Amino acid sequence: KQEVTQIPAALSVPEGENLVLNCSFTDSAIYNLQWFRQDPGKGLTSLLLIQSSQREQTSGRLNASLDKSSGRSTLYIAASQPGDSATYLCAVMPGSYIPTFGRGTSLIVHP
């Protein structure tokens, strides 16, 4: 059974810092991996999708990497801003396309 762990569970940083959020998974037989953002009381917004054949994806200040062999993915946020405050979820998609989610990292960026 796939298990997804996200570390840290919570993070509070001053504005401007570069951040690394970690996601680890136990079964490397994945189809792709997605990072999502969730604002309080809201649904999910997809940030980055990494196919199993890829090693990283970039979108603006966000960069996600994937190392299947070690079962790890990282989400790098450059020059963090207060608007980045949210919960960040990692989801691992197997071939069945039914994802397993981590519990998320709750991020607060204070001015």
Next chain:
Amino acid sequence: GAVVSQHPSRVICKSGTSVKIECRSLDFQATTMFWYRQFPKQSLMLMATSNEGSKATYEQGVEKDKFLINHASLTLSTLTVTSAHPEDSSFYICSARDQGGQETQYFGPGTRLLVL
């Protein structure tokens, strides 16, 4: 990108009543949609997989008679919470899989259900 909508966004109902939540893929066809439930400060938990034209597949521990799922078209799936009780109060999110793209799942904005 592709958009998935949910309606209503928020609903308050009395215990014992039924509530229907709609999930629509607005600009793509989705033969498969997923329904999730999220309790406060917890991750999403898959409830069921909805396939167009066939019965939904429910996850272990999810009562199919209580959470009725209908996927009548390629763009619409509905979740009906029957005889709702306060413990059904939760955040319900649907997602739709775009088979034409990178097999990405697009998530709806969620529906917050409060049962009094």
